[in-house]
Amino acid sequence: MKRKKICIVTTISLTMHQFIIWSLEDFHKNGFDVTLLCDMDDEFIKSVPEYVNCIPVRMSRGVNIWSSILAIFSIYKAIKKEKFDIIQYSTPNASLYTSLASWFARVPIRLYCQWGIIYVGMTGMKRRIFKIIEKLVCSLSTDIQPDSHGNLIFCRNEGIYNIEKSRVVWNGSASGVNLKKFDINKKQEYNIDIRKKYNISETTVIIGFFGRVGAEKGFNELILAFQNINQKYPNTKLLFVGPNEKPKTVDPRLLSWFEESEDVLKVGWTDEGEKYLAAMDVFVFPSYREGFGNVVIEAGAMGVPVIASDIPGPQNGIVDGVTGYLVPVKSVDHLVKKIELLYKNRILREKIGFNARKLVEENFDHTKLLEKMIENRKWLINRQGSA
Structure with missing residues (x-):
């Protein structure tokens, strides 16, 4: 089987350390060439395994129109060049930038891992604006995977996305629990x-x-x-x-x-x-x-x-x-x-x-969750190939 190219995007490298790094070896062993894209420094690049490709893109947290435009353009150039089979994105800014860039680049599988809904808890105009942004990210994505069944049901009821393009992997959570660490x-x-x-x-x-x-x-x-x-x-x-x-x-x-x-x-x-x-x-x-x-x-x-x-x-x-x-x-x-x-x-x-x-x-054993995640990514690719 030909190796598949997956790009994983978050806003900052700390998120990669917390929720992504632990899974890379198994993805690599299961036929995926992994690229990480985020706002990263040389120290982070040196810390990841040699088989992982790193693409640093400046992404500031918060709202800044000019830096957002630059980030979208940088992400677009990177993914257009690499021709990924699947691009996966999480965290608010990275998800907005990457959903736009990957849609323009026509990446076949655009997976939004929805680790929270930013407009919940907001009121008035601010809530309406951020709800529109959330719907935009979801509409540009081919698939959405919230990390809890509660948020899956909430977003379906809110009209953020439909049943066909949304699902939770196993019992949810972004990374489960490492039961050897939490002994x-x-x-x-x-x-x-x-x-x-x-x-x-x-x-x-x-x-x-x-x-x-x-x-x-x-x-x-x-x-x-x-x-x-x-x-x-x-x-x-x-x-x-x-x-x-x-x-x-x-x-x-x-x-x-x-x-x-x-x-x-x-x-x-x-x-x-x-x-x-x-x-x-x-x-x-x-x-x-x-x-x-x-x-x-x-x-x-x-x-x-x-x-x-x-x-x-x-x-x-x-x-x-x-x-x-x-x-x-x-x-x-x-x-x-x-x-x-x-x-x-x-x-x-x-x-x-x-x-x-x-x-x-x-x-919530993270080893079982990772098996389910890899099965899901393979299913997404096979579904795309048979479409």
Whole structure:
């Protein structure tokens, strides 16, 4: 069988590291010549395997018309020259630029991996504009693969795309969970190490969060809920793992308290998420919108009960009342009630954590997901050849 050429596009190289790099070896072994295209530097190019081709294209995040035009033109030139069989794109800016460029270049398979819907949570004119952009990207794509069944149903109901061109691979998520990395057998070891590192006693109940400082991640609700819990139960800590990326979008008073409180442990970015999750007693994820919310199943993989917003994405990674709890978005009261429930009942925490690990093992093992992804890409190519 002749090797097929696939180009994978994201806006920045960090996304490649998080969601793409892990899959490249298997794609290569299964007959694909892989090209990565994003805003990358020499260090990133040196870090990828030799059999992977890299095309650096400047793509700034946010809205900038002139840089957007330049990016579209650069992507068009690159893919026109390479003649790819399939081009796959994710993240907002990269998806807009690449869907346009690949449509003009007439790439036969234009696959939009929809890892979130940017206009969800917006209102008024801004929502209408970004909904139009989302529909444009989908209309230019031959296939759309959201990473959760919740977002698949939402977009079909919204008229963003139809049934024929949209599907979820296996049980969803962008990359599943590496169960060797998120090793439940090392939970106790990691728990002891993290508590020792931050001088946290064994009796302290750790409430955890992974994500950036930003309004749409539910930062305001998270801090208000923790303030309530911490005041009532002083033997609690908030372990906040993630960058202070969008501080201007959150309540400045809550941000100030967050930065000054000794009961908030601010870790920043880490590639050892499994260790920090292992130290948590409860994982809270009050996000406003998600594609899937991979941290939900990563927490589950480490046997941690999750409290998350009842929104598309997390809905597909939690069995409510069994592996965690789903609460109304932006509801501080519901967050507090569920945190307090789990705080008071260690046996319940352990039971839910056990159930969560089992759910992840059976439904989100990344090796099984990768098999399904490769099968899907081959099916897309074979379908094109028989059309």
